[in-house]
Amino acid sequence: MSKGLPKRADDYSAWYNELVKKADLAENSAVRGCMVIKPYGYSIWEKMQAALDKMFKETGHSNAYFPLFIPKSYLSREADHVEGFAKECAVVTHYRLKSSDDGKGVVVDPDAKLEEELIVRPTSETIIWNTYKNWIQSYRDLPILVNQWANVVRWEMRTRFFLRTTEFLWQEGHTAHITKDEAVEETYKILNIYAKFAEEFMAVPVLKGIKTETERFAGAVDTYSIEALMQDGKSLQAGTSHFLGQNFAKAFDVKFATKEGGLDLVWGTSWGVSTRLIGGLIMAHSDDNGLVLPPKLAPIQVVIIPIIKSKDQYALIDEKVSGVIQKMKARGISVHYDNRDTYKPGWKFAEYELKGVPLRLAIGPRDLENNTMELARRDTLTKEIVSMDNIDEIVENLLNEIQNSIFRRAMEYREENTREVDSYDEFKKVLKNKGGFVKAHWDGTAETEAKIKNETKATIRCILLDEKEEQGNCIYSGKPSSKKVVFAKAY
């Protein structure tokens, strides 16, 4: 048990907050609602970025960068869009400070008022479509497949590390296409990339589905999402992909000359995942001892800890370890040798468990005699003695095994916590006692959705893309329904 880390069963929320801080992922900053992502946490983000960026590039996308500031008037060009974001925008009104009259500080210079206020981007559709207007004249300019890695600001009432902060980091893709079909296909393509990333790298199983009108992105025609189940039975929207139709093309007058000599509006998509994924990663796998990280995203995959009885053993252990490190590095394994003599082995064991390092190797006098090392798995907390000769191979295989194993465990958890219900009583009972995903018939109206939300806190997370047709009746209104939808309490 980690020192001072609350238990999940006692207080899930406190467990999460303390874990983020104790594992050195992030801390609160002097700025309300904004966090400092510390080096260990940021290196997880860098691993995520690297994997996603590669997948985007492989599917023909390029990175670019658009301004942090958006003229206020741009935001209101698309009616739904501005309505969706207006309540959470930071606004820049002035461009200069001056010394205050008492000489002790600075004040906003009233003479430096901006003619048009600037919005700190909550998302970049407007500035980007305003730019695309200039990039697109002909069908020959299409498609445009651009992504940007950026920060955005959404002024939130209440914030939580990674899951919801005022400023956060993300990638936002913005594409423009000749045809509707091509744009829709792009939307699905990205959704599949997100799902693949979540499952193969994060080891988090996700549902792929389409959002209801209520949950749809402001300005989109359709919003698709991946939804992941956390250990407390709540769902996390982990990524979204939007089919924008011609909404932003209309708002910003983005037209192209067709092959046939006509003039058509461009079709668009946008899609994003954020540092929220780190929150999901933590909540999906970690336990009362600390983080459990999947090897593919762990900043350190293997830590080696020497155990020394007398100082003259250092040299011998260092020599043995350096050979092991060379072999592992040759296989592309990231390994850290912690030979600090300022901490005891037991302290280090606990520390690296807290930080979720997937594998730990210990080497002491007994191992020197036997040419072995002690190998400990973070996910199962099991230990075994292995030979040093082929340790690189053992470690490589075991890292793969851990990656698969924690995915299987998360998948089993999700399966155990996905239930189908046919009555509202049953629905409420499951949500109250167990949580998780609850599949039920819904009449398709926003009114019913809102009432269920008010009464149970559960929302429709998505309608699964591969949901089977099945005649039934809405659990709330009794009206006919052709498909079940997925409900859950959500972050």
Add this chain to the structure above:
RNA sequence: CGGGGUGUAGCGCAGUCCGGUUAGCGUACCUGCUUUGGGAGCAGGGGGUCGUAGGUUCGAAUCCUACCACCCCGACCA
């Protein structure tokens, strides 16, 4: 923005009700020695605008007033 709570050493807290030595404890930090296969032991040491500003008093962490910040629960949201 409503309701509740908390501000005292890097972190976690006691002391506040009922004003009175030099503001204390745990942990972390520094030095030394002994230690090292699951968060070491002993000894010594450093570190404080008691959230801010005003007031009451011979005397304020403690009482009064105002303000500020943060946390939790709601409403809003990736």
